[in-house]
Amino acid sequence: xxxxxxxxxxxxxxxxxxxxxxxxxxxxxxxxxxxxxxxxxxxxxxxxxxxxxxxxxxxxxxxxxxxxxxxxxxxxxxxxxxxxxxxxxxxxxxxxxxxxxxxxxxxxxxxxxxxxxxxxxxxxxxxxx
Amino acid sequence: xxxxxxxxxxxxxxxxxxxxxxxxxxxxxxxxxxxxxxxxxxxxxxxxxxxxxxxxxxxxxxxxxxxxxxxxxxxxxxxxxxxxxxxxxxxxxxxxxxxxxxxxxxxxxxxxxxxxxxxxxxxxxxxxxxxxxxxxxxxxxxxxxxxxxxxxxxxxxxxxxxxxxxxxxxxxxxxxxxxxxxxxxxxxxxxxxxxxxxxxxxxxxxxxxxxxxxxxxxxxxxxxxxxxxxxxxxxxxxxxxxxxxxxxxxxxxxxxxxxxxx
Numbered sequence: 073x074x075x076x077x078x079x080x081x082x083x084x085x086x087x088x089x090x091x092x093x094x095x096x097x098x099x100x101x102x103x104x105x106x107x108x109x110x111x112x113x114x115x116x117x118x119x120x121x122x123x124x125x126x127x128x129x130x131x132x133x134x135x136x137x138x139x140x141x142x143x144x145x146x147x148x149x150x151x152x153x154x155x156x157x158x159x160x161x162x163x164x165x166x167x168x169x170x171x172x173x174x175x176x177x178x179x180x181x182x183x184x185x186x187x188x189x190x191x192x193x194x195x196x197x198x199x200x201x
Numbered sequence: 202x203x204x205x206x207x208x209x210x211x212x213x214x215x216x217x218x219x220x221x222x223x224x225x226x227x228x229x230x231x232x233x234x235x236x237x238x239x240x241x242x243x244x245x246x247x248x249x250x251x252x253x254x255x256x257x258x259x260x261x262x263x264x265x266x267x268x269x270x271x272x273x274x275x276x277x278x279x280x281x282x283x284x285x286x287x288x289x290x291x292x293x294x295x296x297x298x299x300x301x302x303x304x305x306x307x308x309x310x311x312x313x314x315x316x317x318x319x320x321x322x323x324x325x326x327x328x329x330x331x332x333x334x335x336x337x338x339x340x341x342x343x344x345x346x347x348x349x350x351x352x353x354x355x356x357x358x359x360x361x362x363x364x365x366x367x368x369x370x371x372x373x374x375x376x377x378x379x380x381x382x383x384x385x386x387x388x389x390x391x392x393x394x395x396x397x398x399x400x401x402x403x404x405x406x407x408x409x410x411x412x413x414x415x416x417x418x419x420x421x422x423x424x425x426x427x428x429x430x431x432x433x434x435x436x437x438x439x440x441x442x443x444x445x446x447x448x449x450x451x452x453x454x455x456x457x458x459x460x461x462x463x
Contacts, residue, residue: 121240140242142354145347147248147410150241159242163390192355192392 105178113168120149120157120164131187134161162193170195247412251429253329253349254404255458256415257440258322262424266320269297272417272425276402279416281393283383292374294402295324295417303449303461316463322425324417325372325402326449326457327351336367342399349430349458350404360397369450370457373401430458 073079113119119126121133137159140146149157158164169175172195180187244250263269276282276295285291297320301308304321331351334344341357342364344350365373379396387393391407394400405415418425428435437460440446446460 136242138354138356142352142356143343143345145248145345145406145410146242146244148243148245150243152240158245162392188395191395194387194389194393 102182105182107176107178108171108174110168110171110175112170116168118153119168120151134165134189137161161189166193166195245410245412248410249412249414251348251435252431253429253458254327254409255428255430255437255460256324256404256418257426257437257444257446257460257462259424259426259440259444259462260319260321261462262422263297263320263322266297269320269322272322272420273297275416275420276405278386279388279391280403281380281384281388281391282400283380283393284385285378285380285383290377292376292380292400294374294400295322297321298323304447305450306452307447321461322417323370323372323449324459325351325404326370326455326459327402327404329456329458330454332367332369332453332455333364333373336363338363345406348406348409350406351401352403352406353399353401355392355394355398355400358398360399362399364399369453369455373399375399 121129126133137149138161141159147159149159151157166172172190273295277284280294282292282294300312300316300319300321302321303323327350329344329349331342331344333342334351337343338361339357339359341355341359342351342353345352360375362375365371365375376394376396376398380394381387384393405413405417408415413419414427415425418427426436426440428437430437432438440462441460444462446462448457448460451457
């Protein structure tokens with residue numbers, strides 16, 4: 073190795089630059105968001121499925137709901153507890169979760185996902201404008 | 202490595218045994234899932250069902266455009282159809298036209314005065330052989346097996362407008378602009394559309410699911426009838442049996458499901 077000094081210095085600088093964001097932001101990770109439930113959602117106690125299921129699978133659930141309602145015309149969802157729900161984002165989900173900014177957006181922003189549900193489905197069916 | 206014939210045979214045997222473990226594990230895994238109760242999807246108890254929904258429009262009961270207005274208003278209001286002043290941007294689910302526009306080729310040089318002046322209510326014909334469905338590259342529009350409605354999945358529409366070119370009735374409109382600012386009064390229970398999506402009449406599928414007739418039929422005071430085309434006892438079949446009816450551009454072979462009593 074002829075240019076030992078040069079190479080080692082270069083490597084050190086490279087590593088510092090690459091790792092800079094890690095040590096600069098160390099311990100400053102944004103805390104996991106806590107979605108706020110509306111009084112109505114709190115009163116209902118349980119969602120369509122368990123909280124854990126909804127947290128991880130709600131997008132899949134909505135996908136299945138949409139295909140069923142649109143393609144087959146079947147609009148009633150019976151959850152494992154035997155409770156029936158109208159499969160509607162506008163009228164069932166957003167009826168309880170009528171606080172988009174504090175509920176939906178918090179996690180979506182945190183996870184940096186931008187679903188475009190609300191470009192058609194109106195945020196809050198109950199709120200009269 | 203020393204690989205005698207015996208050694209290789211032993212290895213083959215063990216491998217074969219290993220291959221059988223996966224199905225066994227799967228079987229166990231399946232049982233676990235089955236133990237947890239499954240969710241079920243079904244149709245609503247009150248939902249109306251048909252093989253092919255159809256409509257009969259008694260045009261004799263409409264004297265002027267003003268008679269159509271409440272029907273159009275009712276439809277456009279519940280479906281959040283925007284009202285755009287620019288004719289080229291207009292969104293229509295149901296509207297009125299003259300006889301020679303509704304039935305081109307059927308209009309003779311001279312016509313009965315009452316027919317010539319009468320407004321004809323037109324909407325998506327929910328054809329039994331829909332050309333728009335064949336044109337759609339994403340299956341965003343499709344012929345619904347369960348009730349014969351030519352339905353749209355707005356989520357899937359990419360706005361290519363092939364369906365608009367394919368539809369011989371001009372029943373489809375394209376959202377050239379974001380429709381939201383142009384909706385006077387939004388119905389919060391029905392979604393709006395977004396820019397770049399095609400839309401059209403859906404035969405009020407959301408109302409049929411609740412056991413209600415389409416909004417235009419409900420408000421028409423008997424001028425419109427709605428029912429199953431393949432049920433001989435349905436209202437529409439009774440009317441078709443007892444009246445002379447015509448359909449729009451029948452020669453094209455799309456088999457429209459909207460019949461007109463002239």
